[in-house]
Amino acid sequence: MRIEMKGIHKAFGGNQVLSGVDFDLVAGEVHALMGENGAGKSTLMNILTGLHAKDEGTVLLEGKETYFANPKEAERNGIAFIHQELHVWPDMTVLENLFIGREMSGNWGLLKERKMRELAKEQFKRLAVDIPLSALAGSCSVGQQQMIEIAKALLTDTKVIIMDEPTSALTEREIRKLFDVIKALKKDGVSIVYISHRMEEIFEICDRITVMRDGRTVDTKPIPETNFDEVVRKMVGRELTERYPARTPKLGEVVLEVKQASRKGLFDNISFQVHAGEILGFSGLMGAGRTEMMRALFGLDRLDGGEIRVFGKKASIRKPVDAVKLGIGFITEDRKDEGLILDFSVRDNMVLPSLSSFTTRGLLSSKKETTFVEALIKRLQIKTHTADTAVGNLSGGNQQKVVIAKWVGIGPRLLILDEPTRGVDVGAKREIYQLMNELTAHGVAIIMVSSELPEVLGMSDRIVVVHEGRIAGELGKEEATQENIMTLATGGQ
Structure with missing residues (x-):
């Protein structure tokens, strides 16, 4: 799915958050969206998925101007947003979490649990995930909960997944697993918008990068054509000569x-x-x-x-x-x-x-x-x-x-x-x-x-x-x- 966002503006009260942002996404790419906190990254994605309405600008899907009234409508059209704070119901089973709000039922209102289990197992197999469907979601690790969210998105034939700080609470092993899943999704033509502050990950997993600063688009380019220092300079508008400031500790009692x-x-x-x-x-x-x-x-x-x-x-x-x-x-x-x-x-x-x-x-x-x-x-x-x-x-x-x-x-x-x-x-x-x-x-x-x-x-x-x-x-x-x-x-x- 190709997405183009052109000249997007958004203000909350007197606070101008976005001022003419441009962003585009092509099928089967992992596109990094980077910027300082408050640069407008999440707001831009919330506009794409219908959580916020834009003040000005155009959103095109496959070349056609599109507007989503809410995130559910965006999901029905193949765009899912996995937020940094995962939306998992801890006291419900994994299966219930996967189908919450879109349960499958027959003529008499009875749940088609066997069918739902089959579909869930199919997606878990696709993601190489081994989580018991009867387990309570709250008993799963953060990495497992994230895989549940991804599987939930794929059950709606998702073409675009937006991931906001997806590795912030994962172990190194879970990060490697997530990257394997991202690579597999990419092969299937699924596009990923990858929002992260971990620079090493951006250069490992992403194809292109868009940098935002103060509610504006600063630059978009292929990952091989940029480097750590250039990205940092564009994000903050200044040089950061050292990542970690020098320490000369004087220890006391x-x-x-x-x-x-x-x-x-x-x-x-x-x-x-x-x-x-x-x-x-x-x-x-x-x-x-x-x-x-x-x-x-x-x-x-x-x-x-x-x-x-x-x-x-x-x-x-x-x-x-x-x-x-x-x-x-x-x-x-x-x-x-x-x-x-x-x-x-x-x-x-x-x-x-x-x-x-x-x-x-x-x-x-x-x-x-x-x-x-x-x-x-x-x-x-x-x-x-x-x-x-x-x-x-x-x-x-x-x-x-x-x-x-x-x-x-x-x-x-x-x-x-x-x-x-x-x-x-x-x-x-x-x-x-x-x-x-x-x-x-x-x-x-x-x-x-x-x-x-x-x-x-x-x-x-x-x-x-x-x-x-x-x-x-x-x-x-x-x-x-x-x-x-x-x-x-x-x-x-």
Whole structure:
């Protein structure tokens, strides 16, 4: 299917999001769509699939001007959008998820379950997927859930699949599996729009790339005719001389010491220290227990055993408020469900953990609050119409910056960052890295959990590698390599 989008404009209120964007897609290609957070990528695709109406411009399918009233209509015409937040019903079976909203029934209203099973098995075979159809979708891994979404799209004879940050929560093995599926779909003539901030993936899997900046199309060209530096320059409008800013850490006293911490079935006998001014990286495969450890340290989950010391004193952290009182902030990997209140404004989300600092005798100082919020918006370069914009209306990367801002605002002594740059563009990533350097220069200790090995290697002063709920090893800067990390992460010595 050939798609052409010409001169697309879109504004939300006074915020102009798209200003004359051009984009085209040909049959059987994987087309990368890249740009900083807030560049308009998702809005453009939402216009294509009928979620938003364009203000100006033309959409052509096979040369014919087309308008979809809603995403369901787009699906019926062969265009499916697999969003970064997967739309899977966890308490329903895999089969029920595949046919939800389009169940097959006979004359008496009875479901044709045998027929649905046959079609589902056919698509799973096509994708080389082995997931029991009777399993609850919530019991499946994120990678399996993504395959369910792809199979669901193919059941409607899809010709175009839009994938938004498809690998952000996948293991390396699941990424390889996804790439195999993409290559197979491409051979069948299915086109893929691939939205990602992972540059290495773009150059491995895509045929062409379109770069957007500030709601405009900057360039479209074949992948072999461009390179990493050129794409970054076009995305951010400036040179990024180094991907990871240089670090010259000056380590101070031990801020946090964990001794033999455990939580049944998730992690066991965990012991480590982190110093003032240090970035301690936590690496390992998905499901190794890294996030579960951090949740317990912050008081979101209970420890079954072990001891936590903060600045040498034994600490009792039974709930998050205990952690915050000790100067600990936690940027969760799940920003939408745990990091933000999407209906609240940027301002309200930022000030939630530090409201007491703006209050005198029970009265809130709006002047202090406004100064605080505006300084953070400027420092983190958060793209928002105003501080009173609902945070749910921001792009994913700018939402992540709001999460970071709210914890930076408490003046933390220890900051736990769980996947801090997931879904964040290359320019914003560097801004986050620079902020991490600034914080550690002022004596803040940082624990960074990341699934991106280059990020772990580029920003950590020491690296703790986790395997199946235990610390498999600790690597200093000089001995830390991708090979050494993966050896420990997979149970090797």
